[in-house]
Amino acid sequence: MSQQRTDSSASPVFPDLPEATVARLPEYLRALHGLAQEGHDTVSSEGLATAAGVNSAKLRKDLSHLGSYGTRGVGYDVALLITQIEAVLGLTKHRKVALVGIGNLGHALAGYGGFASRGFSVAALFDAERSQIGERIGTLVVRHIDELAEVVAAEGISIGVIATPARAAQQVADQLVGAGVTSILNFAPCVLNVPSGVDVRKVDLAVEMQILSFHEHRKALTALPVPPEQPAGEATGS
Amino acid sequence: MSQQRTDSSASPVFPDLPEATVARLPEYLRALHGLAQEGHDTVSSEGLATAAGVNSAKLRKDLSHLGSYGTRGVGYDVALLITQIEAVLGLTKHRKVALVGIGNLGHALAGYGGFASRGFSVAALFDAERSQIGERIGTLVVRHIDELAEVVAAEGISIGVIATPARAAQQVADQLVGAGVTSILNFAPCVLNVPSGVDVRKVDLAVEMQILSFHEHRKALTALPVPPEQPAGEATGS
DNA sequence: CGCGATTTGTGCGTGCGTTCACAAACGCAT
DNA sequence: ATGCGTTTGTGAACGCACGCACAAATCGCG
Ligand SMILES: NC(=O)c1ccc[n+]([C@@H]2O[C@H](COP(=O)([O-])OP(=O)(O)OC[C@H]3O[C@@H](n4cnc5c(N)ncnc54)[C@H](O)[C@@H]3O)[C@@H](O)[C@H]2O)c1
Ligand SMILES: NC(=O)c1ccc[n+]([C@@H]2O[C@H](COP(=O)([O-])OP(=O)(O)OC[C@H]3O[C@@H](n4cnc5c(N)ncnc54)[C@H](O)[C@@H]3O)[C@@H](O)[C@H]2O)c1
Numbered sequence: 001m002s003q004q005r006t007d008s009s010a011s012p013v014f015p016d017l018p019e020a021t022v023a024r025l026p027e028y029l030r031a032l033h034g035l036a037q038e039g040h041d042t043v044s045s046e047g048l049a050t051a052a053g054v055n056s057a058k059l060r061k062d063l064s065h066l067g068s069y070g071t072r073g074v075g076y077d078v079a080l081l082i083t084q085i086e087a088v089l090g091l092t093k094h095r096k097v098a099l100v101g102i103g104n105l106g107h108a109l110a111g112y113g114g115f116a117s118r119g120f121s122v123a124a125l126f127d128a129e130r131s132q133i134g135e136r137i138g139t140l141v142v143r144h145i146d147e148l149a150e151v152v153a154a155e156g157i158s159i160g161v162i163a164t165p166a167r168a169a170q171q172v173a174d175q176l177v178g179a180g181v182t183s184i185l186n187f188a189p190c191v192l193n194v195p196s197g198v199d200v201r202k203v204d205l206a207v208e209m210q211i212l213s214f215h216e217h218r219k220a221l222t223a224l225p226v227p228p229e230q231p232a233g234e235a236t237g238s
Numbered sequence: 239m240s241q242q243r244t245d246s247s248a249s250p251v252f253p254d255l256p257e258a259t260v261a262r263l264p265e266y267l268r269a270l271h272g273l274a275q276e277g278h279d280t281v282s283s284e285g286l287a288t289a290a291g292v293n294s295a296k297l298r299k300d301l302s303h304l305g306s307y308g309t310r311g312v313g314y315d316v317a318l319l320i321t322q323i324e325a326v327l328g329l330t331k332h333r334k335v336a337l338v339g340i341g342n343l344g345h346a347l348a349g350y351g352g353f354a355s356r357g358f359s360v361a362a363l364f365d366a367e368r369s370q371i372g373e374r375i376g377t378l379v380v381r382h383i384d385e386l387a388e389v390v391a392a393e394g395i396s397i398g399v400i401a402t403p404a405r406a407a408q409q410v411a412d413q414l415v416g417a418g419v420t421s422i423l424n425f426a427p428c429v430l431n432v433p434s435g436v437d438v439r440k441v442d443l444a445v446e447m448q449i450l451s452f453h454e455h456r457k458a459l460t461a462l463p464v465p466p467e468q469p470a471g472e473a474t475g476s
Numbered sequence: 477c478g479c480g481a482t483t484t485g486t487g488c489g490t491g492c493g494t495t496c497a498c499a500a501a502c503g504c505a506t
Numbered sequence: 507a508t509g510c511g512t513t514t515g516t517g518a519a520c521g522c523a524c525g526c527a528c529a530a531a532t533c534g535c536g
Binding site for chain 2: 013014015017022023025026027029030031051052053088089090091093095097104105107108109111112114115117118119120158159182183184185189190191197199201203204205206207208209210211212213214215216217218219220221222
């Protein structure tokens, strides 16, 4: 009981933070870490926006949504802003991740340092193939998928990463959800059905490539098929 | 209505196709391939929308933007729609990809079959480390980054994938652009500056994880701190 | 202490994207 | 041929997001 109202710097709750803003906060955080590394104590919205690759007005509005602490005429305190954003994103609490599907991609993910550098730790690896079980990667050992529920409960894992073939992804997702996982990052190219309350994010390489392909196609079509309609045109160049 | 001449398989140009639509077309394409595999000749917007995980009205509007050929009362011809979308995305033309940074992630990408299954082929691998140069992965050999311009020109490569550490990414991007690459997929967690006319898409694992973290955080905060304000509450279940 | 330079926070207009809802179009049975 | 059920294509309303532009706030300095 006693929901202490945490007037000071406790976990703030932002139920109505725009999703577009949430998606940009990690970018700001990365840019801020870079600035801190370079010794900056404060940064203007313009400077931070440039480092994050966004419009400065958008950045200011984003930060204003979380009641940010900037100082007019000066800018934002880098260290304070890092703390604030990390609190909003819930990065103060270390979150454990289960990685399922230790194949081509799974091996790369398992050895990736980008998890730990933020507030995440890969706590367990799972696969279905006997040949993979028991393999040691870093400090972890690949376990059989049947142990998932047990390990998730024991380790307090809340996030699952799916790196299995697409045909196995839905079943794995079901198992993750059944084990108590409430967030899933899916690398398999397929849609996942999960109960409400479970968040799924998808990373699909093929989709990204095809979007690039479209723009390549468009560039090729708009650049070439503009033949000299008016051959009498004057200065066509510079 | 007013479908202009049905120049059967000519390349349609859609300069003003909404970006949100473009981003969903690959999903539709994947869903359509799955339906075709299952033997479906036609599919309703409702069925395809379900398979792609979107709203059916949104799907119909998306398809209408590319003057699609559906039949009222029946649905869409699966094979025809595949052809149409592939034409719009420019997938009829095979596109060659250069992969730079053959480390942890680069190895996984180099061996990934998802490229070839769509219209892409990894045509060259590059790294800067002597220890990597010369390694054979599949049918390709890792080459030194200094050969990039030469190989890109010789092979007709138009897309570059960056899988180097973040500190090297901007330099690699500059080299890619200098070599004539006009589309870049960036896995390094940093912003890239490129000239206009070059498209960059970014895949950032850490960002995805942090977005999931936010929702975990929010779920934890909104679930717990709702103490029995009204102890006389009735059915709270389901 | 006051003033100017600087930068934040935000009100507001605009455009994009999503969704509803329905008329038009189509196949099929009779 | 006609009517009926089905499904597409789209007009219209709505909401979100973006970015401009400016008032308010703060600092430094004379
Ligand atoms: N390799 C890449 O670069 C890459 C890139 C983007 C997306 N993907 C996607 O990621 C997924 C994995 O790709 P990959 O190249 O690592 O494939 P992979 O075949 O090398 O690895 C898949 C692994 O999943 C395991 N697996 C299969 N069914 C399982 C189950 N029910 N439970 C647990 N584990 C199971 C397999 O034993 C295997 O080890 C695929 O869906 C692929 O489309 C891969
Ligand atoms: N490993 C993952 O699962 C993963 C996931 C998401 C994102 N990433 C990101 O992808 C990138 C690569 O990750 P990784 O784990 O493969 O790192 P890695 O260190 O294993 O591989 C990086 C490779 O890039 C090469 N390289 C360095 N500078 C280069 C240059 N100037 N030109 C050409 N090659 C160069 C290195 O020699 C090395 O082989 C990183 O930015 C990382 O943050 C990795």
